Amino acid sequence: MVITLIGYRGCGKTSVARLLAERLGWDWIDADVVIEQNAGQSIKEIFDTEGEPGFRQRERETIHQLLQQDQLILASGGGAILNEQTRTDMQASGPVVWLNAPAETLAERIEADALSQSQRPSLTGKSISAEVAEVLEQREPLYRETATVIIDAAASSPEQIARKIEQVITEQQQHKHSEQDKGNLS
């Protein structure tokens, strides 16, 4: 089983993936980092040389591979859910957790993170706050549709969020098993 974290840049996927993996004793990995390692280029360089379509193809292939692992927390890229096959692959591999936060919170976090800004290409050429508002609105239905768990990622710390995810997923698994037991008895 793989637990996949989805959500816009700055929602906390990397921070929470590490903490959740520690709690469960699982591995964690960041899809963006694997894409960069495989390409030997930064995401910005991939966008420059291959355009967004080239990056998206690499992203789809990388996530497909990573989802073959077991006991893994996968921090996906902010736009990974744009691909239908990736959405289906994520759901088939285990719980998909959307870290949901308002556009203003995301923009504040992205603006405060100089490293992220230098390494991540602009998607629209607009200011960060205008881009987050516009792109989040487009993607929100896809995050919602793909998620099997939705978590408020603005109101609490990464530690609290990791604890909450563990709790919700454990409850969902217990429910699934008790439904299967009922099916086996009937």
Ligand SMILES: Nc1ncnc2c1ncn2[C@@H]1O[C@H](COP(=O)(O)OP(=O)(O)OP(=O)(O)O)[C@@H](O)[C@H]1O
């Ligand atoms: N729950 C939180 N409360 C406050 N700050 C947070 C929270 N989660 C993450 N942050 C901060 O927001 C920034 C972005 O977090 P992080 O890198 O984990 O997000 P991400 O979803 O992996 O972003 P990206 O898509 O750019 O990789 C970091 O500076 C992190 O410390």
Ligand SMILES: O=C(O)C1=C[C@@H](O)[C@@H](O)[C@H](O)C1
């Ligand atoms: O939101 C997006 O489309 C992106 C988010 C990042 O995680 C990277 O995957 C890349 O910069 C694209």
Ligand SMILES: [Mg+2]
């Ligand atoms: Mg990250």
